Amino acid sequence: MTAIAMNFASPRLLLVQAGAVRQIAEVLAKFGLSRPLVVTDPFMVGSGHLRHCLDPLAAAGLAVSVFSDTVADPTDTVIEAGVMELKRGAFDCLIGFGGGSPIDTAKAMAILAAGGGKMRDYKAPFAADRGALPVIAVPTTAGTGSECTRFTVITDTERDEKMLITGLGALPLAALVDYELTYSVPxxxxxxxxxxxxxxxxxxxxxxxxxxxxxxxxxxxxxxxxxxxxxxxxxxxxxxxxxxxxxxxxxxxxxxxxxxxxxxxxxxxxxxxxxxxxxxxxxxxxxxxxxxxxxxxxxxxxxxxxxxxxxxxxxxxxxxxxxxxxxxxxxxxxxxxxxxxxxxxxxxxxxxxxxxxxxxxxxxxxxxxxxxxxxxxxxxxxxxxxxxxxxxxxx
Missing domain, CATH: 1.20.1090.10 (Dehydroquinate synthase-like - alpha domain)
Known part of the structure; x- marks a missing residue:
């Protein structure tokens, strides 16, 4: 038998069940978090889907801000705008709500806010192990797996390049995996x-x-x-x-x-x-x-x-x-x-x-x-x- 060398990383909490999103406030409380910035996209806002996330937070008495300017293939310019929004408030966590793009955006915002500079500074093989804030991931598609990974993919708009960014700074603290959120996916x-x-x-x-x-x-x-x-x-x-x-x-x-x-x-x-x-x-x-x-x-x-x-x-x-x-x-x-x-x-x-x-x-x-x-x-x-x-x- 050959020797095994393994380094395994995962979210501290992975909640997989119908209606998991309704427990979002309780999950934040487990980690002493109460001031989230929700990162999502215009469709989630316009369609009303974001209410699945916002309503439980409001019912728990939490004040919530929303950054909804994410795009289908997250870009460095969007990440920079998100970090500017992050700096405007006294947030203690990010909630990525949507498909892989909002979750990847939240991850990249945490990494860029921690180290500054440009997003390309964190491109693999750089180890992006620091995040300014923890990320709570709530996927609405059964696909990217971004809620469980230490990766994010961001497009460098100047160089027209999709950059793989990897490190513990991109690993969500918790993930709420609720299949009921996928019913309306085309x-x-x-x-x-x-x-x-x-x-x-x-x-x-x-x-x-x-x-x-x-x-x-x-x-x-x-x-x-x-x-x-x-x-x-x-x-x-x-x-x-x-x-x-x-x-x-x-x-x-x-x-x-x-x-x-x-x-x-x-x-x-x-x-x-x-x-x-x-x-x-x-x-x-x-x-x-x-x-x-x-x-x-x-x-x-x-x-x-x-x-x-x-x-x-x-x-x-x-x-x-x-x-x-x-x-x-x-x-x-x-x-x-x-x-x-x-x-x-x-x-x-x-x-x-x-x-x-x-x-x-x-x-x-x-x-x-x-x-x-x-x-x-x-x-x-x-x-x-x-x-x-x-x-x-x-x-």
Whole structure:
């Protein structure tokens, strides 16, 4: 048996249950907190969804301020504006309420407020271990897992680059995971965030930095997501499917936060930065082709993943199961109507013109180094070309 070296980090409190958001005031009280700045987005405010968070706080007699200028792909300029808002009040915590973007924004605000400077100063491999205030995360999608991770992804607007920022400063103090908040999520978002969660779990499991605890969480997440993603997509009010997807997303978040993601995420971030494709959707576009490229580096692990997701039978050998994983991911993309970059409306000349830069940025993120098969820049360019053609998805 080889020696195990493991460093595992997680929120101090993870509350997973229907109606968890109604306990937000009690959770703050557990940690002696009473002056929150809620970080959310305009949709949560305009749709009234934010009341799920604000009403329990008001009922407890807490004065609450709201910063709602977050954007779909958080930018350094938004973070700077958020820090200015933070400095205007005597806040003692941040509540990130919404999808991954508001939660990532709250995390980055805490880090930038603690150290000052520019957001790019904290880009990996810098260890962003200090946060000015604790973050309480309340996700409203079953996807990013940001409520459980020590990562945040912020776009550098001057350099057109999605920056991975990692450290204990980005780790929420507590997370309230309430699947009832996902009932109103549209099918496209359900699909994209669901595949995002599946990618987190799969990459955590095959990562060169995997460990026994991340393995257990990743395998459990793959089982939950594989069995329920199509149901949640087709039946938005199915409580059992929504609950399973929410738990799977959090398990996958804990898994990849402690073993890291790999090539899919490394290639996905530049697509988001240059073409503003939502993160989960760009992962979905890439997943079949990147898995096909990578499978030879960890056939046994990919085979076990296929069995857990439900693409392969228990009696299938690793090689056969790994092959079924690729075809299963292709079929899942078709069932969830995942578009190719061309179908999504990206201009081919613009895509081709960014390939070398995107490959360079993917490698610079460090994530591809965790992949079972570590690619060259030329191989990444080739994968981007394959994904553009939709070769893997249309076999």
């Amino acid at each position: 099918p496209r978002t359900t699909a994209d965030t669901g595949v995002d969660s599946l990618t987190h779990a799969l990459e955590a499991y095959v990562s060169k930095r995997a460990n026994p605890v991340s393995d257990a969480l990743a395998l459990s997440a793959m089982g939950l997501i594989g069995a329920n993603i199509r149901v949640a997509y087709g039946e938005p009010r199915n409580a059992l499917a929504r609950e399973a997807m929410m738990l799977g997303a959090s398990e996958a978040g804990l898994a990849f936060s402690n073993s890291s993601v790999a090539l899919v995420h490394g290639m996905s971030r530049p697509i988001g930065a240059h073409f503003h494709v939502p993160h989960g959707l760009s992962n979905a576009m890439l997943l079949p082709a990147v898995t096909s490229f990578s499978v030879g580096g960890a056939e046994a692990r990919y085979g076990e993943a296929a069995r857990r997701i439900g693409f392969a039978a228990a009696q299938d050998g690793d090689g056969a199961a790994a092959a079924k994983l690729i075809t299963g991911l292709e079929r899942l993309n078709r069932d969830l109507a995942v578009p190719t970059p061309a179908d999504w409306g990206i201009d081919e000349a613009a895509w081709s013109g960014k390939l070398a830069l995107m490959a360079e940025q993917a490698l610079a993120s460090g994530s591809p180094a965790n992949n079972p098969t570590v690619p060259t820049a030329e191989q990444i360019v080739g994968l981007y070309r394959e994904v553009w053609r939709g070769a893997a998805a249309n076999r």
